[in-house]
Amino acid sequence: MGWTDQPGLSGLDKEFRARLEETQSELDWVESATGSDLISLACRSLRIDPTEISKAGERFTAVELGDRSHSELVDSFSSYFPAGTSLAQELADEVQLRRAFSDPDPILNIVESRVETAVKKFPREAADLKVGENRGDVLDPFILAANFELLSDRSLPRTIETALSHKVLMKIEDMIGNMHETVLGAMRGNFRVPEPGRTTGGSKNVIHPTFNPFPGADIGQVPIDSSPETLRLFQVKNKTGSAKGGDGKRLGEQLRALSETYGADTFYVAIVGNTLVGHRSKGAVLRESPRTAVLVGDAALQEMTRSDSGAELLLRVYRRAFKTVAAKMPYDLDPIVSEVSAEFQLIADKHEDDLVEGWLHVAMGGPQEEQDSRAGK
Numbered sequence: 001m002g003w004t005d006q007p008g009l010s011g012l013d014k015e016f017r018a019r020l021e022e023t024q025s026e027l028d029w030v031e032s033a034t035g036s037d038l039i040s041l042a043c044r045s046l047r048i049d050p051t052e053i054s055k056a057g058e059r060f061t062a063v064e065l066g067d068r069s070h071s072e073l074v075d076s077f078s079s080y081f082p083a084g085t086s087l088a089q090e091l092a093d094e095v096q097l098r099r100a101f102s103d104p105d106p107i108l109n110i111v112e113s114r115v116e117t118a119v120k121k122f123p124r125e126a127a128d129l130k131v132g133e134n135r136g137d138v139l140d141p142f143i144l145a146a147n148f149e150l151l152s153d154r155s156l157p158r159t160i161e162t163a164l165s166h167k168v169l170m171k172i173e174d175m176i177g178n179m180h181e182t183v184l185g186a187m188r189g190n191f192r193v194p195e196p197g198r199t200t201g202g203s204k205n206v207i208h209p210t211f212n213p214f215p216g217a218d219i220g221q222v223p224i225d226s227s228p229e230t231l232r233l234f235q236v237k238n239k240t241g242s243a244k245g246g247d248g249k250r251l252g253e254q255l256r257a258l259s260e261t262y263g264a265d266t267f268y269v270a271i272v273g274n275t276l277v278g279h280r281s282k283g284a285v286l287r288e289s290p291r292t293a294v295l296v297g298d299a300a301l302q303e304m305t306r307s308d309s310g311a312e313l314l315l316r317v318y319r320r321a322f323k324t325v326a327a328k329m330p331y332d333l334d335p336i337v338s339e340v341s342a343e344f345q346l347i348a349d350k351h352e353d354d355l356v357e358g359w360l361h362v363a364m365g366g367p368q369e370e371q372d373s374r375a376g377k
Helices: 013-034 036-045 055-059 062-066 072-077 087-100 104-120 126-130 141-151 156-177 178-186 245-262 282-288 295-306 310-328 335-350 355-365
Strands: 188-191 219-221 232-239 266-270 293-296
Touching: 013 062, 013 188, 036 055, 036 087, 036 335, 055 072, 062 310, 072 087, 087 104, 087 310, 104 156, 104 178, 104 310, 126 156, 126 188, 126 293, 126 335, 141 355, 156 335, 178 219, 178 232, 178 310, 232 245, 232 295, 245 266, 245 282, 266 295, 282 293, 293 295, 295 310, 335 355
Parallel strands: 232 266, 266 293
Antiparallel strands: 188 219, 219 232
């Protein structure tokens, strides 16, 4: 009997159980392959003859080679390529991608598509800075004042550059925070937990083998060698502050229920960070689910990727996607800053060359009927 045939898992949807078995097969390949096999796979993807360079992997298993740092891989490959080319770096990239995914292309396509969508929404003209996608999301005049006085030495162009950069970075933060689960869930040995098909008993917290098998988990992982019958389930946040302290009790209850129902090992992880100090919901989770491991940063990614280079494996996907999209959809902030600054200068000119006072009146003024619910009654 395989681990997916255990009583707690046998009631899962057949298609989902088939995905679990496929996940196990993807992991089995890399755990049984040699370093030379992994290099050959990466070379074929890059259309490089692997005959000579595959020798660089002879002393390693595929896992050992794929877990080496990016810089170590580049050093190992450099002597096989002409100086001044980027082929060693490209092969190091591909080795790490093939270590992490049985087929990186679909996940790269997903990430690139989401990056393109985000770039299309980057501000390109003054109107994009003045008001966000929501009409009520007006550029805050009080933050603009702080930017102007504290950050930009009272320079209008520098103020605009800082404001635009902040808006772009906020969109990037939202984009990346929403992609970690997708990318990590596609890695070898991992699977995405299905979204609830419908609520059971009016609550998404109730476990149902078909409609809601793993409430409280985002990513699942097939068993490790030391616990060959134990499913592993992860609740994933971007940072330790992503979940409020009040969420901890509910998350803890969910993780405890998963452990009791499936005999699963449970994890509550934050991807970005280097310490649990200040974790806003750790205590509440552990009070409800003492057996849950709370992890952050490298420790979290080592567990989720089964690799000491877990953070690099995750970064490799994003850097490849960012480079591809940057070449396809370049975004040059300098000319945008110049054009937007010129328009904001017109606002400043109307108020004795005072950007802050000018924008205050634009941002706060308007017809009373649009600002007061009592107007017109």
